[in-house]
Amino acid sequence: MDGEYKGLVHFSADLVGHRIPVWYCDPCGEVIVSKETPSTCPKCGSGSLRPETDVLDTWFSSALWPFSTMGWPRGTKELKKFYPTSALVTGFDILFFWVARMMMMGLKFMNDVPFKDVYIHGLVRTSEVRNIRRHGGMSSTPWTL
16 A cells, blocks of 8 residues: 555544533523533523533444544644545445445535545454454454454
C-alpha cells in the first residue's frame, strides 16, 4: 500500500455513541436541548444541570463516524485532509448496518462518499459458528499478544 491510502477508516464499537445533547435542571425540572453545554437553566437560573447519560444508537452513530470524529460540522483541517478517505476494511456481516449507512450519511451531510474502496474480509468463528469477539474472554487483544 505504501502511502496509497490516506487515513484508512478504523472503527471500533467500543468508541461509538454520540451523547444526546440534553441537560436536566433538577431544581425546576426543565429539559434543555442545546448544541453548546449550558451553564445555567434558562427557566430558573440554576447551575445544577445534569447531562443526559444515554447515547444515540450505535448503528446511527457509526454512520456519522467518518466525519463526526474529525470535527464535523465545523470545517476542521483534519476533516478537510482526511474526508473522504481511500478505503474501508470490514467484515461481511455488517455491510448494511455499517457501510451502507456511512455511505448514505456521507452523501447527505458531506456531499461525498466517505471512502472510495471497501475491502471485505472473512470472520473467525467458534466451533458453534459464533463470531470471535474481544469481549467475553473469547480472544486476545493486541495489547496482550
